[in-house]
Amino acid sequence: MSDDSIGLTPLHDVSAADAAAWHRVVAASMTHDLPAVPPPGPEQIHAQLTQPSLNSRRLAWLATGPDDDGGGPVGVAGLRLFTSPGRDHLAELELHVDPAHRRLGTGSLLLSAVVAACRAENRRSLIVETAADSPGQAFCEQRKFRQVLALDHLLLRLGELDEDAVRHIAHTADAEHPGYRLTGWTGTVPEDLATAFAAAKNAMNDMPVGDLDYGTEHWDAERVRTMAQVVADRGDTLLTLAAVHDDGTMAGYTEIVLPQGVPLRAQQYDTAVVPAHRGHGLGLWLKTAMVHRLRAGYPGVIEIVTDNAEDNVHMLAVNHRLGFRSFRRTREFQLDVSAG
Structure with a gap:
């Protein structure tokens, strides 16, 4: 053929x-x-x-x-x-x-x-993700794509967590966050938090993206509501936890999606901490609380998958402390399609 x-x-x-x-x-x-x-x-x-x-x-x-x-x-x-x-x-x-x-x-x-x-x-830019050292990577390299980002994919098996370690992390995290409270929701953000949530989402614009021509995203209240509706329309469940400061600012958040048809594996979406609130361990606090939420409310979920840029050392450290372990690597490739 x-x-x-x-x-x-x-x-x-x-x-x-x-x-x-x-x-x-x-x-x-x-x-x-x-x-x-x-x-x-x-x-x-x-x-x-x-x-x-x-x-x-x-x-x-x-x-x-x-x-x-x-x-x-x-x-x-x-x-x-x-x-x-x-x-x-x-x-x-x-x-x-x-x-x-x-x-x-x-x-x-x-x-x-x-x-x-x-x-x-x-x-002008076409991007594609492929497994490291795979036929897809060879395909890209042979066709003038340029590698722009390396990603580490991690897996947390909820049934293999050390209970004492998780309780210790949760206790330490709670004790170290005066002035903040946790709140959470399923699906669309509550109306009174929509504007604050959109402001926190914009913190993702400084995540490490290597040489990727990713551009910038602007979030507002309408867009965060639309995003949640898109997830619901395809049959998935979106869970969010947020850290809210006493002044009403949303300092950080973490999102998990439970995909339709794959009930055992949860997919980590964004985790972000607003720059003014970094350095206080909020990311670990949020992700630990999400693990507890999953175990209490969704006992059928047995693992969580996530990915981080290999140079995102802070979030990798947070995930490793929680018990995530690397299980595969991918590469982002980019092609300049504006050149004829």
Whole structure:
């Protein structure tokens, strides 16, 4: 099979059959390349392809083999086009090829379609994440992508936590935070905290991003409400804990998502502490409290996954103290698509 025998179909109104085909490719690709990472379920894939995303829109392509080989799905490419000011120069790629159909030009064909779409949409940077030392990394390196960020992925197994150690961390954290209180919610932030939460979200703009042309994000009350609705619409559960200062300022927060269809594994989203409140151990306090919240309210969750830039030494230290351990590494690559 060569690339001239591969069919490439842009997906506009994604059907259930399209989503099922996409899932088959992603599941085969991830099972081969990332055996330690459960692939998303069919419901997650369908939601990803059909539900609106926050401050972005998506393009998608499905590659199929020739009719004499069954004409089934062999590759997929998804392109997220960011639309908010400060990030509207950026596009993010997800690309998978079924391992049984690799080295036949499918990935290159999909990438060509993606790059053409980026240029048509006036994007200058295309980013993609791939497992370290994987076929995906080799694919990027061969096609003039530049490595811009190294990520360490960590796993916390809740059933293996040392109870005495967790109680000691929690007790110490509580004792060291006069002037702050913890509050939490599920889903959308309470109305009286929305503005303060948006201000705290803007603290993520100084997180380490290496050489990534990531841009900046601006959060306001409406945007944090929209973000929570996007998570709910795709069937996931968003949990948030925040540290609030006596003056009403939200000093920091941490977010966990419980993905639909993957009830055992929680996904860490943002953890951030506002610059004026750093140096007081709030990050450890918040993350420890979230572990207690999960264990008390969601006993079916047995592990939490997160990732940190390898040069984010502070958050890595916090996670290691809690008991997170590295289990894989990924690399962010970036392609300058403004060059013809």
